[in-house]
Amino acid sequence: MENSVAFTVPAWVPEGAQRYLDHTESGRSIRDIARSAGCHASTILRQIRRVEMRRDDPLVDAALQSLAQSHFSPTEFKNPAFAVVTSEENRPESQNAEFEREALRVLRRLCESGAVLAVAEDMDKAVVVRDNGEGGTTKTAVVDCRTAQALALNDWISCDNPGRISRYRISSAGRTALSHLIAEVENRARTQNEFGMAESQTSFTPANSGTCTSNQPKVRYNTVESPLIALARRRDKSGKPFLDKTLVGAGERLREDFELAQIGPQITQNWDRFLTCGARGDFVSDTHIGQGHSSARDRVTKALSDFGPGLSDVALRCCCYLEGLELAEKRMGWSARSGKIVLRIALQRLKRHYQDQAEQDRMIG
8 A cells, every 4th residue: 555656646746745645535544554655643733734735726626637637536436637547658657747748838937027927717728828018919829727737736837816817827836847857758768869869749638638649850959949939039121020029929930830730639740841851750549539629730731831031940949949049050951150040931931821721711601
């Protein structure tokens, strides 16, 4: 019994939450847990009280409920969102890797100035929005609510005033975790490169989905913000921003559809056919793909197909994979500082693509 929690509960669940669930759901006494952990009973009691006090946070409460249902309730009542699976590709360590990838993506967006994670009651998706400085907001990421719950349970995001729509911000612990995650990704990439291998771009998929393709370009999280946000801050001699808000919005729209396509159930997507020097892959999907995710995939495909070689390269790398300009220039063999010009041209083409699509939709409607 003493190893049951560590074996069944996903590795991303913090120690205090594991002990809380072991006490409240399994009925183990505080002294028994303390003996197994090799610490004083008062330490376990403080951890359990601390977790209990955090249940006023709707995301923390939902995460604990899901974990209780999936790991401490009879099998017929288990919640598939956190269910333990037995297939080799979905072992607990794989689930933890998926959580780390999603955490890295979301925390990076929450580090941007004025960014919050908005969570509405009874919705299965949350969104990261950022203040655009003109009284409005820009949506920068779509987040599965179970990922948001995991982030809250780890205290990486916090909400001062939960309500019908709760707004979470990255915490100091979240910023520390982001630094560690970035370091781990770069260390793994460095180790793999030493053995002649490339880190693959993989998507976050539910526990019962197929494996991802392994020949996609690696993603390096070496910056806190999107390359588009950094370029939008630069100004020319006349004081105008290098990228105006309409171009940034076009790039964010492409990345939002890209992320929606990637998180669809049972979908494996190879985008390499849009890379000038990449392998020419095709879609590998299952008949259970949701209509919304399929539509997002089709929108990304149409947009990238409209670019042509070179422009689709830089759009996919900088807007979707969030590669920095220097890395993108190096991979495409371009001269230094030429990438920002090509990226602006690509965003102008992308903006025109969306305008043309809107016009076609109006004509059809």
